[in-house]
Amino acid sequence: MDLSVASSARPRGGAVQPRWPWPVVTVLGCLLGVGGVWVVLTGILAPEWLALKNGRFSDLTGGATRLWLLAHGVPITGLGLHLGLAPLGLTVIIVLVGEQTCRFGARVMSAGRRAAGRVPSWRAAGQVAAVHASTHLVLVILLCGSVGAAPWPGGLVGGLAAGVIAGLVGAVRGARLDPAELVPPVLRGIPLAAGAGVAVVLAGGAIVLAVALLMHGERVIALHEGLAPGPWGGFVLFLVELAWLPDLLMWAASWALGSGFAVGIGSSVSPFGVHLGMIPSIPVLAALPDPGTPMIVARLWMILPVIAGAVAGVLVLRDRDGAGIGASVGYGAAAGAASGLLVALVGVLSGGAVGSGRLAQTGALMPQTLGLAVGLLGIGGALSSLVVALIRRHRNASGTPQTPEGGEERRTGGSHRVSRKRSWEDEAGEETRPVR
Structure with missing residues (x-):
């Protein structure tokens, strides 16, 4: 039976040509996104600015601009303050x-190409990302000039990095492209496994930070009350600490790695020793451990990066059932080491100055963090992949070998039966065919 149905709906493949060209939409979108974040920052700072007796409107707008630029790595310098x-x-x-x-x-670009009878390509997505990154970088340079900040090197490097990352991810998702197509088969699964390893390390840092806050909660509350920020000031202080939360998580993760972190030149905070000097009056920093040598049990935190590497090693073997023991261990170690490199990169980004003089150096200690991150996560990935490979080898030796079709060959006595995956015909109970 041939069944024809007429519909007034627009066909899915027949996209209408957009009214605006995609470069215009991309530039305007970038401007609106940056402007939206800047407006939110201005609104948060507005009550504190209103409390100033001789505050000028340029102080409010300049403060929001400097805070936005600081997120790109442009230090705030002025009035005796140096914050990097x-x-x-x-x-x-x-x-x-x-x-x-x-x-x-990217969606507008894809709609235009489909209307012209073409499909989105990697080159077109790259063009969208390039337009977005260029616009973002120009905005960083212009805003640096408006507040008298030097754009080099932090503004150019940070602005370009933020624009490129946001542009590439947005363009690929908007054009509905599969990034796995660009990854060589030998490296398939390593990027995802490395990202999972970094996530586990930061989650471990969150656990360390939460335990520290619980142990020294009274000091944190006393310092917060001593500042007497007021209702709105306390809310702003909470938002400020929340903005630096990823930095704090990385500092706590470096504690778990064993390398530790610094809160000033010559200081170190690690499971092997705590050496501190004067620290800023920031409530969350009251959770720092007391100077001296922590108990030996504190070194058990170093199991967290090994667990993170183990997670990366298991994930990288998820689609490699046929890999041997040696290859499996190699993949697991590579995934763990890649996770360690990313953790070290986050550690570099989470460091900077919180003042002048002694406080010009804070954050994870390098190159100790790099070496321990790559080593511990690499070991965890190698061990977990070895266990997975041995389990698979034991199953294949004593159990049911896999058939090329994905079914299992089950033997009973001298006969055997090959089972296959159920199809839609099996689920229906009889052979059915769609009606055209």
Whole structure:
């Protein structure tokens, strides 16, 4: 039976040509995204600015601009203050907003190409990402000039990195392309496994930070009350600490790695020893451990990076059932080491100055963090992949070998039966065919 149905709906493949060209949409989207974040920052600072007796409107707008630039690595310098520690929480928000705006531009590009009878390509997506990144970088340079900040090197490097990351992710998602197509078969699964390893390390840092806050909660509360920030000031202080939360998580993760972190030149905080001097009056820093040598049990935190490497090693073997023991261990070690490199990169980004003089150096200690991150996560990945490979070898030796079709060959006595995956015909109970 041939069944023809007429519909007034527009066919899915027949997209209408957009009214605006995609470069215009991408540039406008980037401007709106940056402007939206800047307006939110201005609104947060407005009550504190209103409390100033001789505050000028340029102080409010300049403060929001400097805070936005600080998220790109441009230090704040003036009035005896030198702050170079980037609020990575705000940086993540800026990148996510940019990804969404660039994603919309990529959708417009894809609709235009489909209307012209073409499909989205990697080259077209790269063009969208390039337009977005260029616009973002120009905005960083212009805003640096508006507040008298030097754009080199932090503004150019940070602005370009934020624009490129947001642009590439947004363009690929908007054009509905599969990034796995660009990864060589030998490296398939390693990027995802490395990302999972980094996530587990930061989750371990969150556990360390939570335990420290619980142990020294009274000191944190006393310091917060001593500052007497007021209701709105306390809320702003909470948001400020939340903006630097990823930095704090990385500092706590470096404690778990054993390398530790610094809160000033010559200081170190690690499971093997705590050496501190004067620290800023920031409530969350009251959770730092007391100077001296921590108990030996504190070194058990170093199991966390090994677990993170183990997670990466298991994930990288998820689609490699036929790999031998040696190859499996190699894949697991590579995934763990890649996770360690990414952790070290986050450690570099989470460091900076929180003042002048002695406080010009804070954050994870390098190169100790790099060496321990790569080593511990690599060991965890190798061990977990070895266990997975041995389990698979034992199953194949004593159990049911896999058939090429994906079914299992089950033997009973002298006969055997080959089972196959159920199809839609099996589920229906009889052979059925769709009606045209």
